[in-house]
Every structure is written in C-alpha cells, then in structure tokens.
Amino acid sequence: MTFDYPAEWTIKDRAAEAAPGGVFVEVLRENGKSIATLRTNMVTGSECLEKYPYSLIDSEELPALAQAGQTPRFVFEGRANPTATDAAAANPLAYGITSGPEPSGPTACPIFHFFTWPPSGAMFGGAYNPFDTSPGNPPQVDTPEGYTETGEYKDIRKMITSLRPAGK
Template identity: 55%
Template sequence: MVRRFEPSLAAAALVMVLLAGCSPQPASPQPSRSSAAASAPATGAPAPPTPSDVPSSPPAETAPGAPAVSSAAAAWTTFTTADGSMAFDLPAGWRVKDPAGELAEGGGAFAEVRNQAGKIMATLRTNMATGSTCTERYPYEILDTVDVPALVQGGEVPQFVFESRANAPTPGLYSTPAAGYGITSGPAASGPDACPIFQFFRWPPNAAMFGASYDPNNNATPGDPSLPYLDLARKYRGTSEYSDIRKMITSLRPVQH
C-alpha cells in the first residue's frame, strides 16, 4: 500500500538520497537573533541580536502524561532562517547553524538547532521531495500532539506529534522500537498498528520537516538509563528540555514580508 505523507523517521534516509549532493559544509556565521518573550506573536523581522545565554537545567520529571512547563523566567529569542522565509522561537542559550549543509536544488532553509551542551534538538528543512511506501506496520503510541495553525495549507492544519513505534527488542535509528517528534501533515495513526514514523508537512514548493528522532544518549532523560527505550521516551515527555523543544517547534511560522 502506497501512502503519501504517512509519518515516519525511516523515510528520512530516502529523502536525504533524493536531495543530491547534500554534504556538510563549514559552519557559516549565524543570522541575527532577537530577544522575544515566549508568548510574543510572530513578527516579520528579528530585532538586533542579544548575546545572552541561559544555563541549562538538569532533567526534571512532572506527572506522567503531562509535558513539563518551560521556565517563564528563561529568556527566549526569535530566529529567522538565512533565506528569510521562516522564523521560530528558542531558548536564548541554544544555537542555530544555518545553513547546516548543502541546500536542496532551488534553495530553501536548512537549520540545525543545538542546546547549550551542543546536542542537536531539531532540524528544520524546507523545499524537500518526499515519498514513502508503507510495507510494514507496527504497534504505536502517541505521546503528545498539538496543532500548528500558523502552517495551515489548503485548509489542513499540521500537527506537532511525539510518537513511537514498537516491535524489535532493541532500538534502532530507522527501525523499531523508535520514537520521534516533529510536525506532520499526515493522517493521525489509528487502529491497532501504524506505518513507520514519517514526519514531514506540506509546505511550498513541496514539503518541509522540523523535528528529530528521540535518542536517550542525546536527549537528557531522567531515571535509570538501563530502562527499556520506549519507557525512556515516555519519561522524556515530562522533562523541561522536551517542553522547550515542543514550544520551539510549534512556534514555527512563515515570515511576513
């Protein structure tokens, strides 16, 4: 069965193949970053940069099933992509590399977000060619979801989703069990099983992505590190780091010119 925009991290490898010549290139100067309150509305252009860093906080858990609330006292900034097309908010201590590599043919955005420790929290890419074939289905769990109305296309509102797939006894980046968070335009998983995670959303001229796979060695997760992978993913949902990632990704919006 062929499904377009069926959410999956596995197909990220396919997409990277489609984007010919996408090899890393030396870091380039960052575009301007402007101070912004976490609740500030989208703005068309960033203000002068603010060179303040916010110390990272150790992972902390909240009640199961409820994402942690990002510290209201922490400073946030607004980042605008190098191509001037998209903007999003992020903690002031986090850094963005843009471009993070060679762009797709025709340009677009390619931004990599890292926290204070230098670990990748999410990657934003636009102008992507996507496609997936659903040949296997897996047990799944939707850990968190929220609409992203600023990215509506054709009356369809994409969603930020933190989800998992389970099958194999050990985790693998593009196999199962696996978990990932990001924006998707695909239909929500339903029934007893689902296709692999494929988190891309419709955005001119083709598609875009803003998210990452969950890796307990990269994403600061409290508790016993020897716990099963999917248990760690559930615990991560209650951390302040995850709350910041969720807030950052769901703040993505087009820049108004």
C-alpha cells in the first residue's frame, strides 16, 4: 500500500509494534503532532453492544481499495456518549477508512475504522479532538464542521483518500 502526504510531514516506522506480518506507520505533522496511523494485518470485527447518536461530517467511497465486491469509504464521523464525564469522551470524532456498514438511522455502533485488506484487515485514520490546544493546531477551531475547512483536515483527507495498492 502506498499513499501521498505533504512534504513537510514525516512517517515514523513503528514496525516493532505491528501485527505479525503487518506494517505499522505513524504520520506526523511538521510540529510532531500524530495525525494518523496505518496498520495492516489487523483482526477486524467486533460486536456492537450499544449504539450512540451518530453524526456523519464527511464521506467518500474509495474504489481503489475495493475487495471482494466491498468498497471501503473514507469517513469523518462522531458519536455522542451522554454518560461520559470527560468532554472529549462525550463526543468522540474520528476520520479514517471503513468497510463497515453505513449506519441507518440516528444511532450507530462505536467508531470502528477498519477495512477489508488481505489477509485480514487494515486501518488508516486518526482522531479529531476539538479541545486539543497543542502548539501548531489550527486556532479557534472547535467544531468538526469548522475543522473540515482547515488546511490540516484537507491535507489529512487527501492523504487518506490517496491510499492505494502498491504499484498503482
């Protein structure tokens, strides 16, 4: 698998932490902020025990990653957890590639950004925290909709949606 990213960003090889036979890389912004990870040979599948209010902020099908008649999607989505006491945990937001079924209705299972990729599955994505005040973060962006207008989000989206099989 290969993908494109801005020249000022770096890739950190975390192979020692990869699943057997898989890869694990972390994408870092120029200020060292981790914005996404790519892992392969992941075990996919989970049981949905509880659903939460769901919001879809952005979505795009990724035909280059289609496997066995299933086309993964890039999504930027959120869930609301009314029982969480921490503000960031109450409304987790994440972007990534998923092969999971699209939610139907106003609720969905917890965020699960894995997609079908031989021999089992892979993940490529990250989380958005509107409360993160780390240096270099876009200033005064406190909504997911506002975040989609930032250069950082546009670069992340472009990078993740550029993922393709090696040699293509």
